[in-house]
Structures are given as C-alpha cells and as structure tokens.
Amino acid sequence: xxxxxxxxxxxxxxxxxxxxxxxxxxxxxxxxxxxxxxxxxxxxxxxxxxxxxxxxxxxxxxxxxxxxxxxxxxxxxxxxxxxxxxxxxxxxxxxxxxxxxxxxxxxxxxxxxxxxxxxxxxxxxxxxxxxxxxxxxxxxxxxxxxxxxxxxxxxxxxxxxxxxxxxxxxxxxxxxxxxxxxxxxxxxxxxxxxxxxxxxxxxxxxxxxxxxxxxxxxxxxxxxxxxxxxxxxxxxxxxxxxxxxxxxxxxxxxxxxxxxxxxxxxxxxxxxxxxxxxxxxxxxxxxxxxxxxxxxxxxxxxxxxxxxxxxxxxxxxxxxxxxxxxxxxxxxxxxxxxxxxxxxxxxxxxxxxxxxxxxxxxxxxxxxxxxxxxxxxxxxxxxxxxxxxxxxxxxxxxxxxxxxxxxxxxxxxxxxxxxxxxxxxxxxxxxxxxxxxxxxxxxxxxxxxxxxxxxxxxx
Amino acid sequence: xxxxxxxxxxxxxxxxxxxxxxxxxxxxxxxxxxxxxxxxxxxxxxxxxxxxxxxxxxxxxxxxxxxxxxxxxxxxxxxxxxxxxxxxxxxxxxxxxxxxxxxxxxxxxxxxxxxxxxxxxxxxxxxxxxxxxxxxxxxxxxxxxxxxxxxxxxxxxxxxxxxxxxxxxxxxxxxxxxxxxxxxxxxxxxxxxxxxxxxxxxxxxxxxxxxxxxxxxxxxxxxxxxxxxxxxxxxxxxxxxxxxxxxxxxxxxxxxxxxxxxxxxxxxxxxxxxxxxxxxxxxxxxxxxxxxxxxxxxxxxxxxxxxxxxxxxxxxxxxxxxxxxxxxxxxxxxxxxxxxxxxxxxxxxxxxxxxxxxxxxxxxxxxxxxxxxxxxxxxxxxxxxxxxxxxxxxxxxxxxxxxxxxxxxxxxxxxxxxxxxxxxxxxxxxxxxxxxxxxxxxxxxxxxxxxxxxxxxxx
Numbered sequence: 001x002x003x004x005x006x007x008x009x010x011x012x013x014x015x016x017x018x019x020x021x022x023x024x025x026x027x028x029x030x031x032x033x034x035x036x037x038x039x040x041x042x043x044x045x046x047x048x049x050x051x052x053x054x055x056x057x058x059x060x061x062x063x064x065x066x067x068x069x070x071x072x073x074x075x076x077x078x079x080x081x082x083x084x085x086x087x088x089x090x091x092x093x094x095x096x097x098x099x100x101x102x103x104x105x106x107x108x109x110x111x112x113x114x115x116x117x118x119x120x121x122x123x124x125x126x127x128x129x130x131x132x133x134x135x136x137x138x139x140x141x142x143x144x145x146x147x148x149x150x151x152x153x154x155x156x157x158x159x160x161x162x163x164x165x166x167x168x169x170x171x172x173x174x175x176x177x178x179x180x181x182x183x184x185x186x187x188x189x190x191x192x193x194x195x196x197x198x199x200x201x202x203x204x205x206x207x208x209x210x211x212x213x214x215x216x217x218x219x220x221x222x223x224x225x226x227x228x229x230x231x232x233x234x235x236x237x238x239x240x241x242x243x244x245x246x247x248x249x250x251x252x253x254x255x256x257x258x259x260x261x262x263x264x265x266x267x268x269x270x271x272x273x274x275x276x277x278x279x280x281x282x283x284x285x286x287x288x289x290x291x292x293x294x295x296x297x298x299x300x301x302x303x304x305x306x307x308x309x310x311x312x313x314x315x316x317x318x319x320x321x322x323x324x325x326x327x328x329x330x331x332x333x334x335x336x337x338x339x340x341x342x343x344x345x346x347x348x349x350x351x352x353x354x355x356x357x358x359x360x361x362x363x364x365x366x367x368x369x370x371x372x373x374x375x376x377x378x379x380x381x382x383x384x385x386x387x388x389x390x391x392x393x394x395x396x397x398x399x400x401x402x403x404x405x406x407x408x409x410x411x412x413x414x415x416x417x418x419x420x421x422x423x424x425x426x427x428x429x430x431x432x433x434x435x436x437x438x439x440x441x442x443x444x445x446x447x448x449x450x451x452x453x454x455x456x457x458x459x
Numbered sequence: 460x461x462x463x464x465x466x467x468x469x470x471x472x473x474x475x476x477x478x479x480x481x482x483x484x485x486x487x488x489x490x491x492x493x494x495x496x497x498x499x500x501x502x503x504x505x506x507x508x509x510x511x512x513x514x515x516x517x518x519x520x521x522x523x524x525x526x527x528x529x530x531x532x533x534x535x536x537x538x539x540x541x542x543x544x545x546x547x548x549x550x551x552x553x554x555x556x557x558x559x560x561x562x563x564x565x566x567x568x569x570x571x572x573x574x575x576x577x578x579x580x581x582x583x584x585x586x587x588x589x590x591x592x593x594x595x596x597x598x599x600x601x602x603x604x605x606x607x608x609x610x611x612x613x614x615x616x617x618x619x620x621x622x623x624x625x626x627x628x629x630x631x632x633x634x635x636x637x638x639x640x641x642x643x644x645x646x647x648x649x650x651x652x653x654x655x656x657x658x659x660x661x662x663x664x665x666x667x668x669x670x671x672x673x674x675x676x677x678x679x680x681x682x683x684x685x686x687x688x689x690x691x692x693x694x695x696x697x698x699x700x701x702x703x704x705x706x707x708x709x710x711x712x713x714x715x716x717x718x719x720x721x722x723x724x725x726x727x728x729x730x731x732x733x734x735x736x737x738x739x740x741x742x743x744x745x746x747x748x749x750x751x752x753x754x755x756x757x758x759x760x761x762x763x764x765x766x767x768x769x770x771x772x773x774x775x776x777x778x779x780x781x782x783x784x785x786x787x788x789x790x791x792x793x794x795x796x797x798x799x800x801x802x803x804x805x806x807x808x809x810x811x812x813x814x815x816x817x818x819x820x821x822x823x824x825x826x827x828x829x830x831x832x833x834x835x836x837x838x839x840x841x842x843x844x845x846x847x848x849x850x851x852x853x854x855x856x857x858x859x860x861x862x863x864x865x866x867x868x869x870x871x872x873x874x875x876x877x878x879x880x881x882x883x884x885x886x887x888x889x890x891x892x893x894x895x896x897x898x899x900x901x902x903x904x905x906x907x908x909x910x911x912x913x914x915x916x917x918x
Binding site for chain 2: 031033065160161165173195211223227229230248252254256257260261263264267268269270276282285289290293296300304307308311315321324325326328330332334339340341342344345347348351355358359362369373378381385406431433436437440444
C-alpha cells in the first residue's frame with residue numbers, strides 16, 4: 001500500500017511509473033490543500049502527471065490552491081483542452097484569477113478550447129476579466145442564486161435544490177431576491193426559509209436592507225464592509241443596483257492577510273511585492289527596494305550638508321559629535337512607534353479622518369513626555385562625558401536636544417501618515433525609513449541649533 | 460418623524476425625554492452596527508437609555524459590537540437583572556467575552572442574576588471563562604449542532620429545524636456527527652443533506668476527515684488553519700477529540716485583523732496595546748513605548764562610546780564625521796526593509812522554519828547588491844566633499860563603508876527575525892527600532908574600522 005510519505009522524491013517517480021492506479025487511490029483520499037502543498041515543491045513534469053492522475057474535479061480544487069506562479073507552470077504544461085477542462089471545474093472567481101495570470105496568447109488558446117467545451121463559462125470569464133483582480137468584481141463569483149420576489153418559500157427551496165444539483169453554486173445558504181431586470185431587492189437565508197412558513201413569498205420573508213458593494217469598489221472596501229457588519233457573504237451590484245455576484249467571507253480572509261502584508265511592506269520601506277517572497281525575482285527585489293533606498297539616500301545627503309555647515313561648531317567642541325547617532329536614533333525610534341500606532345489605528349478605523357487634531361495633540365504630548373525621560377538620560381550621559389567645567393553645558397545640550405528630537409520624531413510619525421491619507425494616499429507609504437530619514441535631517445539641524453545656543457549663548 | 464441625524468447632541472436628549480416611542484421606532488429600523496457606532500460616542504447615561512429603549516434582543520446585538528471598554532461602561536450602568544437579560548440574548552462566545560471584561564465582583568453579581576434567570580447559560584459561561592480569550596476555546600461558540608451517526612438524513616433535517624427553532628445556533632449549515640460520549644466522527648453540510656438521499660444515514664453521507672483545532676490552541680492557529688483550508692467553520696475539540704464547539708470564519712476575520720495590528724505595533728517598537736488607540740490611557744502609552752525606548756537608548760549609548768574611542772581618528776580627519784548619519788541611516792533603512800519582508804513572509808507561511816539559510820543567503824546577496832548601488836553614490840559624495848588630494852581616499856572610505864553597513868543592515872534585518880522565531884518568540888519583536896539601533900552600533904564600528912584602514916593603511 002502506498003503511503004503519503006512516498007509522494008516525494010524517487011518513490012513518487014517509481015509510483016508514477018509502476019503503480020499509477022494505487023497512487024491515484026492515495027491521492028483522492030487526501031485533502032486538496034495537502035496535495036497543493038506537495039505539488040508546490042515538485043517539478044513541472046511530476047506536477048502535471050499527478051494533476052492528470054487525480055482527475056479534473058480534484059485537480060481543479062488543487063490547482064486553485066496553488067500559488068499563482070505554479071498555476072501558470074501547470075497550465076502551460078497541459079494541453080489546451082485539458083487546461084480548459086480544469087477551468088470548467090473551477091469556481092468562476094478562481095477561474096478568472098488563473099486566466100489573468102496566463103500570458104495573453106496562452107489565455108486566448110485556453111479560452112478558445114473552453115469556448116468549444118463550455119461556451120457559457122468562457123463568456124463569463126471574458127466578462128469578469130474586465131474587473132481589476134483587486135476589485136469587488138475581481139473577487140466575486142457569479143454563481144449566485146437569485147429568485148423573483150413573488151416566489152413562495154416552498155418553491156424557492158425546490159429551486160435551490162435544482163440549482164444546487166445542476167450548477168454547484170458557491171453558496172446555497174443565501175438567496176438574493178431580484179426584481180425583473182436584476183435589481184437587488186433583498187436577501188433571504190436558507191435558514192430563514194427552512195424555519196419559515198412554506199406558503200410565504202420571498203418578498204414577505206426577505207430582509208430588504210442588504211449591505212452591498214459595487215463591482216468597482218476596491219477589495220479593501222469589501223473586506224472592511226464584511227468585517228464591520230460581520231457578514232458571511234456580501235452581494236456585488238453594478239451602478240444600477242443590479243446583482244452581479246457575491247463575495248464570501250472566506251475569500252475576504254485572504255484579502256485581509258494580503259492587505260496586511262502590503263501595509264507591512266510599505267511601512268518597512270518596500271514597494272509591495274506582487275508575488276510571494278521566494279517567487280519574486282532578485283531583480284524585482286533590487287528595483288522595489290533600491291528605488292526607495294536611493295531616494296532616501298539622496299534625502300539623507302542633506303545630513304552631510306548640515307554637518308558640513310556646522311563644522312566650525314563641531315571643531316570647537318569635538319565632544320558634541322559623539323552624541324549625534326544617539327540623539328538621531330532616539331528621534332527615529334519614537335517616530336517609528338508613532339507611525340505604527342497611527343497607521344494601524346487608521347487602517348482598522350479606530351481613527352476617523354476628522355480626528356486628526358486629537359491624534360496630533362496626543363502624539364506631541366507623548367513625544368514631550370517620552371522626550372523628558374530620554375532627555376534626562378541624555379543629560380546624565382552628556383554630563384559625565386567631559387568631566388570638566390563644561391560638563392553641565394554639555395549635559396544640558398544633549399538632554400535638551402534629545403527632548404526636542406524625540407518630540408519631533410513623535411510629531412513626524414503622526415503628521416506624515418495623517419497627511420498622506422489627507423492627500424488620498426495610503427498612510428502606510430509614510431514608511432519607517434522615510435520618517436527616520438526626515439527625522440535625521442531635521443533632528444540634526446535642531447541638535448546644532450540647541451547645542452550652539454546652550455554652549456555659546458546661555459553659558 | 461425622527462431622523463437618524465437627530466440621534467446626536469441635544470436632539471437626542473429631547474427625543475429621549477419627549478418622544479421615546481418615536482425614537483424606539485427609528486432605532487429598531489437601523490442596523491445594529493450603526494447603532495453601536497452611535498452609542499460608542501455617547502455618554503454612559505444616554506447609552507443606557509438607548510439600550511433600554513431598543514429592547515433586549517436588539518440591545519444584545521448592539522452590545523456585542525461595542526468596543527470592550529464601552530461594553531463595560533454599559534454593563535456597569537445597568538441593573539444586574541437587566542445585564543443578565545442582555546447576556547442571555549447574546550451568542551455564547553460573545554457572552555463570555557463581555558463577562559471577561561468585567562471586574563470580578565461585578566461579573567459575579569451579573570452571573571448570579573443570570574443563574575436565576577437562565578441557569579444553563581450561566582453554567583456555560585463559568586466553563587468557557589477558563590479558556591484564555593485568545594485561544595480556540597475563548598473564540599468558540601458552544602451552540603453547535605451534533606447528531607449521532609445512525610441518524611437518517613430526513614430525521615437530521617427535522618432535528619436541525621427543531622434545534623434552530625429552540626436554540627438559535629450560530630450556524631445550521633454544518634452538522635457534526637458525534638459518537639456516544641461526544642467523540643467527533645465527521646461533518647455533514649446542510650447542503651449535502653438537502654441534495655442527498657433522505658434515507659441515507661449521516662455515517663454514510665459524512666466527511667470523516669474533519670479539519671479541527673483543540674480548545675487550547677492559540678487563536679492564530681485557528682485563523683491559519685481556517686485560512687489554509689478555506690473553511691467556513693472549524694470544530695473545536697478537547698484532548699479526547701470530543702466536540703466542544705465551533706469557530707466560524709467571520710470571527711476569524713477579526714482575529715486576523717487583530718494579529719496584524721499586534722504585529723505592526725511590535726515591528727514599530729511598541730508593546731502591543733490591549734485596547735484601541737483612543738481607549739488606551741496616556742500612562743499605558745508612556746509605559747508601552749517608554750520601556751522599549753529606554754532599553755534601546757541604553758543600547759544606543761554604545762554609539763557614543765564608539766565615537767569617543769575613535770575621537771583621535773575623528774580629530775585627524777574631521778570630514779569623516781559628516782558622513783556618520785548618512786551611512787548609519789542607510790544600514791537602518793535596509794534592515795527595516797529586510798525585516799518587514801521576512802517577518803510578513805514568515806507570518807503568512809511563505810518562509811518555512813527549515814528555509815532559514817535560503818533567506819539568509821538571499822538577504823546577504825541583496826544587501827551586497829543594494830550596498831553597491833548606495834556605496835557608489837556614497838563614493839561620489841565623499842569624493843566631492845573635500846576637493847583636495849584626499850578626495851579619492853574619502854570617497855573610497857565612504858563608499859566602502861556604505862557597502863558594508865548596508866549589507867550589515869540586510870543581514871541583521873533577516874537574522875534577527877529568524878533567530879527570534881528559532882527561540883520561540885514572535886519574529887515581529889525584532890522591531891525596526893531594535894534593528895536600526897543594533898545596526899547603528901555595529902555600523903559605526905565598521906565605519907571607523909574601514910575609514911581608518913582606507914585612510915591610513917591603504918594610502
């Protein structure tokens with residue numbers, strides 16, 4: 001008897017050659033997710049042999065769980081007819097995702113084969129392909145059950161049964177009530193129908209206040225709406241309120257995870273990746289990280305200019321220079337904290353756009369408070385650095401500068417995300433590196449101003 | 460006729476006093492989520508009056524959508540009997556969450572009242588309270604339908620109907636098949652039952668390979684499992700595989716959002732907040748940010764020591780010092796990028812623990828490549844800084860140091876998250892500030908070593 005552990009390495013090769021039927025039995029007994037994870041690590045040839053062995057139904061389920069780059073590999077290794085058969089077994093939303101990953105020529109080839117086998121599915125893909133993958137339209141499935149309002153509950157249950165047998169819709173638990181022409185009027189759950197009076201019409205039973213999204217809405221809007229109202233599924237309509245499809249909450253989990261990853265990458269100062277870490281090419285990494293670093297580096301060149309401009313002061317009091325990295329990093333660290341807090345609070349809706357002044361006041365106050373703590377530590381370190389009669393001067397200069405630069409960091413860390421949202425950009429582009437770099441340039445100017453003032457004017 | 464816009468300010472007060480019945484009609488017509496958002500901004504007195512007005516059923520739905528601190532406010536302003544009535548209308552999982560937020564004394568008072576009104580619900584809370592809120596047990600609802608394996612499909616549908624009428628379970632779409640004693644044997648969806656042969660037994664129809672979690676599993680495991688297998692719901696079992704409850708995917712959306720927020724805060728260098736941004740006290744912020752900053756500041760004091768130790772070199776070549784902030788920030792920025800990429804890729808499972816060496820090789824190579832780009836820019840800036848015969852020396856010193864420090868940043872940004880996971884900590888604690896600070900101290904050492912070598916040995 002073949003075991004799961006045999007599905008790797010030379011044993012797999014042997015099983016494919018010697019006992020394909022035994023292997024098939026093992027495959028159909030496994031969870032599609034596990035099969036997908038095995039295929040992910042196989043070469044193209046073995047992948048395709050396994051896919052063929054498991055039959056189109058299971059293969060379709062496995063294929064839609066593969067990462068996009070592997071989907072393309074598999075699709076390209078199959079004959080167009082085989083690829084079309086796999087597609088026809090998939091859910092409409094996953095089908096479109098796969099086709100969108102293919103090259104245009106290859107997509108046309110597969111679609112032509114699908115057109116011959118199942119013209120409706122091919123048409124549907126051609127329609128759905130128009131929606132950007134990250135929109136409600138790109139996310140939705142069109143396999144949705146809609147019934148007219150005058151349908152009786154018992155008729156509706158019968159229809160659901162028929163449709164479920166014939167078409168295998170994504171969910172049969174939500175039935176959308178649509179007027180002639182497709183305008184969305186309400187929603188009824190299968191649960192309400194089963195518990196309700198069979199003689200009632202759907203119009204009587206339905207909930208007419210359906211939370212909905214438009215097909216052109218961004219996937220983030222879909223995720224936020226589903227999360228906000230705790231919905232199991234949300235209908236997607238066009239600009240005339242006509243039902244186009246639905247998005248289920250399990251698709252939204254993936255969206256939420258994807259958006260969190262994008263935000264984390266932006267905050268880390270990387271242009272968000274299209275693919276997974278290992279599927280992204282070295283060159284793409286160089287571009288998506290290098291572009292940001294080069295821009296920041298050019299900004300940071302200002303620090304050298306500020307230092308040059310103050311070289312007279314530096315030469316006079318060499319001890320000043322030894323505190324530059326300490327003071328600058330305190331500002332950057334505080335800014336990084338403020339940015340993380342403010343950006344996430346905005347992302348989850350805890351901070352409304354109208355509350356920007358509350359946030360600003362809070363962060364400035366916080367900066368002063370944290371600045372006092374770090375400033376006192378800076379004072380002590382500055383004081384003992386010299387050990388001569390200038391000790392007090394230097395202590396005050398370092399302490400006061402730390403206070404100012406930490407306050408500056410907190411202010412920048414909140415103002416920048418607030419401002420980027422104000423001008424319509426994603427607050428997460430106010431990345432940590434950007435805030436740290438700005439805080440460095442301004443912090444250095446502050447340091448020299450404060451230190452020059454304390455050392456030469458006050459004393 | 461009262462309008463939604465009246466539900467704020469003095470108009471609300473007037474409506475509460477003069478036309479409570481008219482107000483009630485407006486309230487019951489609104490979505491609970493919208494009511495929750497209105498109540499969130501009201502004072503305790505108005506909140507409670509509104510809650511009383513809308514009746515226990517709607518009020519329970521609204522209450523479970525409020526943020527934890529406001530839930531406590533409302534519960535504390537209600538009589539124990541009223542609070543118990545609200546609880547009895549809530550889903551078991553939300554019920555426990557509310558009780559866990561209350562002070563022990565107050566919780567006992569409310570539970571005693573609930574014990575009199577609905578002893579079963581009170582017992583259930585006392586059981587569920589033992590699970591930490593962030594575990595599968597803390598997340599699950601116990602309102603789950605389980606039936607014995609010998610049940611016929613037609614009997615099962617009847618039972619589901621009865622149970623749904625009597626108990627209002629969280630979902631009726633998944634029926635768990637349990638042996639005598641409660642051991643989970645399989646799952647049947649309502650869809651399969653409706654489409655199946657009414658005379659079949661559940662044992663014949665069920666899928667015996669149920670993906671499940673244990674009650675003590677962390678909520679992150681629950682979320683990952685649901686997301687991995689694209690499940691609409693997942694059963695929770697005890698250590699003897701007995702069914703305890705289930706977690707639905709809509710609860711998991713909240714978990715995913717919560718975990719992303721925690722990760723973002725950790726990466727920003729903040730100890731994760733318990734409550735929302737505005738619900739967190741100033742003092743808690745000072746503690747959760749200050750503690751991290753103070754520790755980092757103490758580490759950063761080393762930069763001053765390194766500078767002091769190299770003051771001879773600095774005094775000799777003053778121009779060296781003007782590049783310190785530029786070079787250090789390049790290292791910090793690169794580290795921030797690597798950390799964001801690696802931490803997120805680990806969080807979503809793109810990087811397996813066994814692949815640490817691949818990541819390390821990738822990041823070091825990336826660091827060298829990015830270092831070459833920034834290093835060449837550094838060379839140019841160093842070259843033109845002097846304009847004398849030492850120009851080449853300084854250019855090489857700055858360029859080479861930038862190359863080294865950028866490589867260092869990329870290495871630290873990947874090694875630290877990998878290492879924190881290795882020792883069992885959340886990789887996200889390798890925060891940007893920590894990486895920047897470490898990179899500063901080591902980078903400064905490298906800079907002086909490289910600069911000293913180039914300026915005094917090579918030339």
